[in-house]
Amino acid sequence: MASLKQLATQKEKFMGGHRACAGCAATIAARMVLMAAEQPVVVGAATGCLEVVSTIYPYSAWNVPYVHNAFENVAATMSGVEAAYRALKKKGMIKKDLRFIAFGGDGGTYDIGLQSLSGMIERRHRVLYVCYNNEAYMNTGIQRSSATPRGAHTTTSPAGTEIPGKIQLRKNLTEIVIAHEPAYAAQTTIGYWNDLVTKVRKALEADGPSFINIYSPCRLGWAYVPEKTIKVSKLAVETCIWPLYEYENGKYRITVKPKEKKPITEFLNLQGRFGHLFKWHDDVPIKEYQAEVDMIWERLLKRSAE
Amino acid sequence: MIVARTGNEAMAEAMRQINPDVVAAYPITPATEVVQLFSTFVHDGTVSTQFVPAESEHSAISACVGASSAGARVMTSTSSQGLALMHEILFIAAGLRLPIVICLVNRSLSSPINIHCDHSDSLASRDSGWIQIFTENTQEAYDTTLMAVKIAEKALLPAMVTTDGFIISHGMERVELVGDAEVPKFLGERKAKTSLLDVDNPITLGALDLQDYFFEHKRSEIDAMNHVLPIIDEVQKEFGKKFGRNYNTVDEYKMDDAEVAILAMGSTGGTGKVAVDRLREQGKKVGLIRCRVYRPFPKGAMLKAVSKVKVLGIMDRADTMSTLGGHLYNECRSILYDSEERPIMKNYIYGLGGRDISIEEIEDIYAELFNIQKSGEVDKEIVYYGVRGE
């Protein structure tokens, strides 16, 4: 187990001074992931908020080797970096033991980059893929993604007078990844630093492809005040909207079990993106979202009990 | 060693001898064999390459970008739709100044779907910042693949070497191979200035680059292109000295006293040379110019060649869809703008979707060029040769 004191003494690998919004969880996630890494790492990022806020020539927040290629291909890009590492290590040109981390947003991972991610895992590249999931395309101005939940307002699933936000439910990407049988897969969120750090360390130890889906509240797209980021992150876990669990060697384990499962409305009513649902003439969207959360949670309880 | 090889086999053979650190690729007709043969080398242990059998060409070239950024020597192979799928990343590879080499087999782009040769695929990526070399035959494809690695690494730009689909890729020819031990001696190791794997000296690659610096960076990439032709000349000379086969950026055939000539790219250069020989036997003063290096455009050598003749038939195996004719036609007209004397030019768009072009047809084109010389006039500047209803 890591201690905060010990983590705090490390040299920063993801520096301050970048241009993320105050309270941005994506950048908190990047900093925590790199803090957790005990080995030297090489990082790749997909196009998206994290990439855009962390570099602008001649500045970079990355104090580790970093590459950005395009939007949909960070998994393939890091597959190549890892392949080069194997080749050059075999030749004796690289001596150190390195680790590889790919960062992609939900758009770059659930949607446009899904194929690239699938290929990377299937080919068994030893890369940790981190999806910082803020449930929409934030960089381009808050458009829906397949990670956007039922009912949420985005600029392409607006809260209209006929249709109240997104019609569809979320895609369960973590389960799609698990179906690939990676060496390690997990869900976590920045509000539980110890859970996050432990999972990153496990993922980097795992001898094969690993995946962590980090729930990363976006104060701008989710429309809440910046100081609530940690609270929103924790509420996602307490309502079971974002269960914290891991998958390894065919086994599921819930890593944080909420003492009491709160209704999702406690999470929803903190955020402007769901505000219209509370004024809507029926409670169908909220009920459908709650039913999805319940179904996935129940299934997870069963799977982790096996 | 003299062997019989198809274009694909010869390119794969060159890749085996190069023994790149990383190959990431995806199969597509008519380039599939290159990837297949290379997989055999990997599984038989005749190369030590890390092979990434990607799930798409987009991922293949993306992995190439990652691997090359890590300092590895990297190659891939594709064709047509595969190259089109790579399009986005081609520009990134060039912008990041990564010396990746693609063995490209020319095939027409859909639609209509077709698997045979024209140059629409490679020419659609002519503005991507890649060095592009079109080869005429199997021997040249093999030799140029070896040279391309050196050229790309010296220029710090990616390069594609093309063969014509089926015509060269599947045509068996006599090929003289360089000895296995000679290739690493000729190429040396890649010495990347920076590498993602150098964790003690971390670099940021692919940073956001807005109004403040983007233009300077693009300008330096464009300037890198300005330095490519001398590098190609130097590598071709070195190759010629070591292995006895000499190449130029623009290939001139029997041009010294030629009055009319054809300008073409790829395998049509070979067919055309046979037509030239036949016509020369009849005492006709004909010659052939082949554009071997297409990007960067070899302006000096091309001007020298085309200025020799009175009438020039420019054969393009793709159309620019601008209603202004083909690529070579437009570029030649452009470089000749400042010349006091320039040949009369006629554009023959031919062979789309793999339609064959025969020696007789090329002889027929030469006959037409002589008529133009006589009359001093071109009735129609752009023709679609061999199309029903033209």
Ligand SMILES: Cc1ncc(C[n+]2csc(CCOP(=O)(O)OP(=O)(O)O)c2C)c(N)n1
């Ligand atoms: C091929 C391509 N299509 C679209 C875009 C435009 N684009 C850039 S970032 C982005 C959305 C990113 O969303 P996500 O991955 O969720 O990251 P976030 O910005 O939310 O952190 C889009 C649509 C692009 N850069 N490339």
Ligand code: SF4
């Ligand atoms: S828009 Fe959201 S994800 Fe993007 S920088 Fe701001 S808080 Fe972070």
Ligand SMILES: [Mg+2]
């Ligand atoms: Mg997002």
